Amino acid sequence: MGTTVFERRIPQPSVIEHALGGTSHSTFWIDDLPEALKPSRPKLGGTVVADLVVVGGGYTGLWTALLAKERNPDAHIVLVEAKRVGWAASGRNGGFCEASLTHGDENGKARWPKEMDVLHRLGMENLDAIEASEAKFGMDFHFERTGQLAPAVEEHQVEWLRDWADEAASNGEAEDIVFLDEAAVQASVNSPTYLAGVWEKRTNGMLHPARLAAELARVVEERGVEIFEHSPVRRLETPGSTGAVSVVTDGGRVDAKHAVLATNVFPSLLKRNRLMTVPVYDYVLMTEPLSAEQLASIGWNDRQGIGDMANQFHYYRLSKDNRILFGGYDAIYNYGRKVRESYENRPESWQRLGSHFFTTFPQLEGLRFSHQWAGAIDTSTQFTAFFGTARDHRVAYAAGFTGLGVGSTRFAAETMLDLLERRENERTTLEMVRKRPLPFPPEPAAAIGINATRWSLDRADHNRGKRNVLLKTLDALGLGFDS
């Protein structure tokens, strides 16, 4: 087996020790919110009557509330959140807001080849709408339409990038998907690990994750949506013929005509969805702000989001105040598919990320990491969200964005509202929306399958591995992953 660049160019241990010396274990994005954007909100108590009740205060739930108000400004909408708005994945992600609704073209082409043109267009429209929503609703979530840079860090990846750019050129996308050779990519972002790159200029925007959630909450409250926090919903009730649905917490209930479940990777309130997602833990570092000199040593004037080409990839980006967020690579599945705070503490993952960071940018030696955190990736067997309705169309759900939900949760919100209204349109007639993927198998098969896949991905990265090996491996495992 070969070695990867991160094993060949290891920084001095003292550099990493210094950088991680005073790092605080908390999510930078949430710490960075101004007080005005984190008002305290009441717990649900007594009985509240509404037209629509939304369970979950991440992007999926918040976009649902906002778009439902857009469709029907007089509707009474209530959102019930177990902890605080945006505390989970929506407040702690990388902030890559991608157009893709299918977790990348390759996954989409493998599963819904006939729908890819429509999915591609709907994804771009969705991203354009998110970009436009800052001005439309008076929000500020630091959106920058920078696109995304995919650097090759191993020789065999250069060829993939060439194929990608050639295919884009033959589809008339040469202006938006640009191949950069070694000199050009290093002139753009100066890392000695880069051998080539593809810059997709339009398909991605960068944003401040916690601000997006907090601003959505502010805007929906201004429009009359009631938000209750610290109110975990324990169950759904859909009594026989009344045509209503109730969500019940320890201290209260909401009786509504419709409910949207936006609970993502957390245990579903519907039994049928309990095995549909698993949490896979992802780890993140944030540096202190770079000085002008440090920034100049990298360049990065176009401020693209960056994701390298390995199966176990790193993602990194600049914040508005010129810190670098650096995450990914390790993806840890814990036996038993639980979401637990204790899984968020994994010093070896931050050590590894720190090492890979200084391999990528050795000129930044001396820089420190101010924050470290982790979060659960909302993994489904088709690597992108699934949709559906339950209880005689009174309830709609979408979950399982598999680490690519910053953009596609807005699309999911539109789709769930369509489904509740029984609309037949471009979204609801998609196979991706109509057909549910298979669930994960129960333990121990889930742990064996997921960990074997991770092992194969790592092996592939050490052995000129192809990116789509992920899909092949899951299918070959025969654990029913192939939908």
Ligand SMILES: Cc1cc2nc3c(=O)[nH]c(=O)nc-3n(C[C@H](O)[C@H](O)[C@H](O)COP(=O)(O)OP(=O)(O)OC[C@H]3O[C@@H](n4cnc5c(N)ncnc54)[C@H](O)[C@@H]3O)c2cc1C
């Ligand atoms: C570390 C990390 C990095 C990521 N990076 C990116 C990225 O760069 N780009 C990208 O596109 N995606 C990324 N993702 C994925 C993205 O963050 C998610 O797909 C997206 O935030 C999902 O939003 P959501 O609203 O569906 O879920 P969440 O944000 O998880 O919200 C679900 C909410 O439901 C609430 N809830 C659950 N059960 C109940 C209940 N019974 N009662 C009441 N409330 C309940 C929870 O408390 C939670 O607030 C990343 C994820 C992580 C963890």
